[in-house]
Structures are given as structure tokens and as C-alpha cells.
Amino acid sequence: QVQLVESGGGVVQPGRSLRLSCEASGFTFRSYGMHWVRQAPGKGLEWVAVISYDGNNKYYADSVKGRFTVSRDNSKNTLYLQMSSLRAEDTAVYYCAKGGHSSTWLMDSWGQGTLVTVSS
């Protein structure tokens, strides 16, 4: 079965950087697009970024464009989110999600999330 395990969250000061990882198993990772979605405490879901199966296409939410970079290492079955110039409003649980079979844009399986807190 699909398993997605995020890691790398923690407390970070405003303006600093952090890298999240998402280790995938139970499916052919290199064949699927992957997403990052976040959820601020007590708030709704916000899509952050998507990367194609081969890493050649990446799209970002305006709120993170130019500060966050999504990447993947298909040899390690791992998805990454490099976050820089972090702001208080980036505080959230960050989920990775697997793209669908018929549509990369569909998020059909999710990890348990990792909490990022941006605070001085």
C-alpha cells in the first residue's frame, strides 16, 4: 500500500531556511507526480507545489513562488521541499501527496504531515 512519510519539520526563525523530505513506498515513485499541501493551525488546506514524475515540470502557489523549491530524487524515492526566506505565515503542517494515475493533478494519497513553525 502507498506510504508517504514526511520529515524535516521543526521550529525555525523568520528569514531562515528549512528542507522537508517525503519518503515514498508501496508504489512506483518515478511514475507519479507529487504535491506539497499545507494547513495552517486551525485553517483549511492550501496547495503549495507540484512536480511532474520526471522532475521536469514544477508549479507553485503564488504565496511561495520564488521562496520554495520542489524537487525529487527518483533513485531514493524521495520528494523534497526547500523553503527559504520563511515567514510567520508559512507556519503549517506540510503534507506530501501522490498524484493520481489518470491525472497528475489529483492528490490520491497523503502522508501524515510534518509541522513547520516559523517563530523568533
Added chain:
Amino acid sequence: DIQMTQSPSTLSASVGDRVTITCRASQSISTWLAWFQQKPGKAPNLLISQASNLQSGVPSRFSGSASGTEFTLTISGLQPDDFATYYCQQYSLYPFTFGPGTKIDIK
């Protein structure tokens, strides 16, 4: 960006009730609409894709429909496990926007 709205924001219901949540898109998204269930402290779980395709393992009491830019999620016979927050999400165009959520709580 495509805006997604949901109504109601909160719904009080009893076990056995039939409940309906409505989601509207600000422009045409065809049927590229998903429904997710989320319980406190847990990740969202995909219930329905392409407006009406029930995911494997999801109980048949859940159903989805579409009419233009209006989409509905219906739960026929609410069960104790169904008290949760439900989100719609369009995946027609990026950015892939979510509705604000509908929380179903116990009446």
C-alpha cells in the same frame, strides 16, 4: 485563480441523517473536482474524484454529483465515523484550490 466556495460551513446532524454539502467553482472546471474527508489531527483522505467517482474502499453511502459549476457531496445515512470536515478541491487548473471546508458535527 479559480475560487471554490462551500456551503454550509458547519452542519449539525444526527446518525442516520442524509446530508448534502455544496461546492461551487468560480469558473468551469469540467468535472475535475475531488472531495476529501479530514478528521482532527489526521491527513485528508480522498473520497471522490472527477466529481462522482467513488474511491476504492470508500463506503457507498458517499456519492458526488455535478451540474455546471455546482457540485454536491451526499452522505446517505450518516454514521458516527463520518463526523469530520469535508473539503472540495478543483484540479482543473493550477493553482489547485480547495474550498474552505464544511464541518459536520453531532446535533
